[in-house]
Structure formats: C-alpha cells, structure tokens
Amino acid sequence: AQSVTQLGSHVSVSEGALVLLRCNYSSSVPPYLFWYVQYPNQGLQLLLKYTSAATLVKGINGFEAEFKKSETSFHLTKPSAHMSDAAEYFCAVSAADSWGKLQFGAGTQVVVTP
Amino acid sequence: ETGVTQTPRHLVMGMTNKKSLKCEQHLGHNAMYWYKQSAKKPLELMFVYSLEERVENNSVPSRFSPECPNSSHLFLHLHTLQPEDSALYLCASSQEGRGPDTQYFGPGTRLTVL
Numbered sequence: 001a002q003s004v005t006q007l008g009s010h011v012s013v014s015e016g017a018l019v020l021l022r023c024n025y026s027s028s029v030p031p032y033l034f035w036y037v038q039y040p041n042q043g044l045q046l047l048l049k050y051t052s053a054a055t056l057v058k059g060i061n062g063f064e065a066e067f068k069k070s071e072t073s074f075h076l077t078k079p080s081a082h083m084s085d086a087a088e089y090f091c092a093v094s095a096a097d098s099w100g101k102l103q104f105g106a107g108t109q110v111v112v113t114p
Numbered sequence: 115e116t117g118v119t120q121t122p123r124h125l126v127m128g129m130t131n132k133k134s135l136k137c138e139q140h141l142g143h144n145a146m147y148w149y150k151q152s153a154k155k156p157l158e159l160m161f162v163y164s165l166e167e168r169v170e171n172n173s174v175p176s177r178f179s180p181e182c183p184n185s186s187h188l189f190l191h192l193h194t195l196q197p198e199d200s201a202l203y204l205c206a207s208s209q210e211g212r213g214p215d216t217q218y219f220g221p222g223t224r225l226t227v228l
Contacts (some may be wrong), residue, residue, distance in 0.1 A: 034216070043118070043204055043219030044157075090157070102159040102171070102217060 137205030
C-alpha cells in the first residue's frame with residue numbers, strides 16, 4: 001500500500017522567495033511520484049513526475065523535485081516565487097505495478113505575498 | 115475541444131432529484147476515473163474504468179452510479195443524494211499499459227446538494 005503526507009496545509013511565501021513544499025511517501029514497492037497543481041475553479045494539472053529515472057525531476061513553470069529514497073521524500077521547489085504560483089499543490093504516489101491508483105496527499109495551499 | 119471536458123460545471127440539486135455528470139476525453143486514452151474532492155480532505159478515487167470496464171469501485175454508495183459507454187465518455191448518475199455529497203467531482207483519463215501514467219483532469223463539476 002502507498003500513502004503520502006504533505007507537511008503544512010498552508011504556506012505563505014514572498015514574491016521572489018524560495019518555494020519549498022514537502023512530501024513524504026510510504027510504499028512497499030518502487031514508487032512513481034507526482035506533483036499536481038490546482039488553480040481556483042480548475043482541475044489538477046501535472047507539474048512533474050518521477051518514474052525511476054533521474055532523481056532530480058524538472059517540471060513546468062520552473063518547478064523541480066528531488067526523489068530521495070533514504071528519506072522517502074519528494075519535495076517540490078522553485079527558486080523564485082511568482083504571484084501566479086498561488087494555488088493548491090498535491091503530491092501523489094502510485095506503485096510501479098499498479099497503474100491508475102494514485103494516492104493523493106491532502107494538499108498544500110500556497111499564498112504569494114508582494 | 116481538447117483535453118478532458120466536464121459538464122455541467124456547476125449543479126445544484128435537491129435530495130430527491132436525479133441528475134448526471136458527463137465527462138469526455140479527447141486524448142485517445144483508454145482509462146477514465148471519477149474523483150471526489152471535498153474541503154479539507156484528500157482526493158478520493160471513486161471509480162476507475164479501463165477499456166470501458168469498471169476495475170475499481172472504492173466502496174462508493176449506490177446513490178452514485180457510473181457509466182462508461184465508450185473509451186471517450188464517462189458519466190456519473192446521481193440519485194437521492196445527501197448534503198454531505200456536496201463536493202467537486204473531477205474526471206480524469208490516462209493511457210493504461212505504460213505503468214502509472216499521467217492522469218489528465220477535467221475542470222470538475224461543483225455539486226451542491228440542498
């Protein structure tokens with residue numbers, strides 16, 4: 001079974017500051033890991049995914065995440081926050097042998113202040 | 115139209131009504147999903163269809179009835195709902211067969227049950 005924990009339901013960052021969103025997972029088999037973003041009144045959009053290739057994954061809009069097996073983590077970062085990054089971010093995990101069964105974290109709401 | 119579309123975007127219904135949510139994917143995928151997104155809770159996977167056959171039903175009450183007439187269309191039939199069923203209902207699709215693949219989400223239907 002897989003599960004995901006996102007630390008912090010709300011994060012406030014200043015425009016131009018580092019964005020760091022934390023995600024820890026548990027999985028009994030090699031995981032596939034995803035970060036999705038949800039803007040107000042929209043569905044979820046994929047930011048990036050890890051599928052056992054490079055441990056540092058680059059995504060859209062300047063985001064990247066690093067898979068650390070020893071820490072069972074997949075934290076999302078962006079060097080410089082932009083106002084348009086205000087949204088809710090979801091980490092999700094799936095096992096390599098169980099397509100379609102994504103387990104989502106509870107989400108982290110990001111607020112960007114001028 | 116491109117991607118995943120959902121209609122209606124907003125729906126208000128009484129507890130005795132019958133209504134249906136519609137989802138259509140224009141991506142050529144072979145798997146489709148229904149999720150429920152409630153405030154303060156992680157996304158809940160409700161149903162999974164692969165090649166038009168239901169492969170997952172996560173203990174969803176029978177007042178929710180899915181239908182997948184072909185690989186491009188997915189419906190969620192609703193009847194005698196409860197106020198706690200008020201939520202954002204998200205549809206997603208993916209291409210089965212390549213391991214856990216990216217799920218592409220529609221914008222959702224905001225359902226309010228009075």
